[in-house]
Amino acid sequence: MNEHLTTSIQDYLKTIYTLTADGGEASTSALASRLGVAPASVTGMLQKLASIEPPLVIYRKHQGATLTRAGERAALEVLRHHRLLETYLVESLGYSWDAVHEEACRLEHVISEDFEQRIAEQLGHPERDPHGSLIPTSTLVMPPSNDVLLSSLRGGESAVVRRMRSEDAITLRRLESLGLVPGAEVTVLVNSQFDGNLTIQVASRQPVAIDPAVSDQVFVETTEGT
Amino acid sequence: MNEHLTTSIQDYLKTIYTLTADGGEASTSALASRLGVAPASVTGMLQKLASIEPPLVIYRKHQGATLTRAGERAALEVLRHHRLLETYLVESLGYSWDAVHEEACRLEHVISEDFEQRIAEQLGHPERDPHGSLIPTSTLVMPPSNDVLLSSLRGGESAVVRRMRSEDAITLRRLESLGLVPGAEVTVLVNSQFDGNLTIQVASRQPVAIDPAVSDQVFVETTEGT
DNA sequence: AAAATTATTTAGGCATTCCTAATTTTTTGC
């Protein structure tokens, strides 16, 4: 299959994967801003990824890109590395969850399959990374998920925090200070349709008001029952 | 100081360091063969390393290269990463000593100083890597050493195995099968001046004959006393 | 000491990946 994909290509594929997770296409500008490169650079790379053999993306001029099956497998491989590494850094090396992203971003491209297997085993084949993101299996299958944004809950609904959208350190520290970490129980007391502000109660803490800047960063799974 | 050195530059510096460890200059061809590139590529890189600010090597046309103080510091930084990583892979992830080199060679360029510190601490600030090579300190000082080649011992001399010259998997497995691992006690029963063959006894094993292909790979420290 | 061999350097190029500036296409707002 694919001899070896460059770090740059792996980053493009990973980013296309996450941008198309909800079904659309990844636009040139979205990719450019996520990857920190100029839009012109993205166009050039997409053209290349679409014309190599086998093609890794399907690229429609002015429309955007999606992954082929080969591209998706490569993306899942990198994503598995990234998320296993983040978990390993937290569990075995004592990193905090807001410090692992950059380190994993560099390591993900250079670890061997042997390394991947060893840390997966040592961690007991975890299903999620420290931010709650699902880790693709060793056979490169992304486990199913049915989490929804905290901001989509109606007043009175309860849920369990599953994952954070962002890997940004400042955002993560803010969420943590609110108790919004994977596994936490949260109840929406009020969801104001006007401004999108929520009043929530996390675990048995005092109720707090949060705005969409927060509630759009947190994915939850609604709790069964009445 | 140096913003960021590329992987390629780090490899050049590391290789120049080891080639000049015994005082000479690193030649173009020696570098080319160690790095697996064409001699012309080495010349180009040496010219560049000598003319950047601050210069990392001193390069004399047709003579070879040595490291400047800045180049040496950069080399020791990479070497510390490499050797700490090898130690970590063996101690914490169960790698065998003949499998760590390639993994460390890729990881050494991307780990952060934070990562370095964490594994150093977890390992108890080891002095040597799995092959017995000395690990530069966190202040980038290479500890002193007075080991000599096993092949230089005279008949009747005893010594402790300190380090292996090679990181090659096949060589390491051969040495291990002879019991020639760091810490092992070895006595030279006969050192034939003619062909360089030795008869040695490792620990309490049966004496065996080894040729220079083996005895030139092992550094030892001669034992005090009569 | 000249010739032959070996080592090194120079010259010219190629692949990657990024950039800016100019142009074209698509979308938006009236």
Next chain:
DNA sequence: GCAAAAAATTAGGAATGCCTAAATAATTTT
């Protein structure tokens, strides 16, 4: 539906790090 704005593409170029082939320098042989 058309003009303005936004998004995307093309064109041309720079930096890295490698290559081969040709030229030159150093070393070894005879």
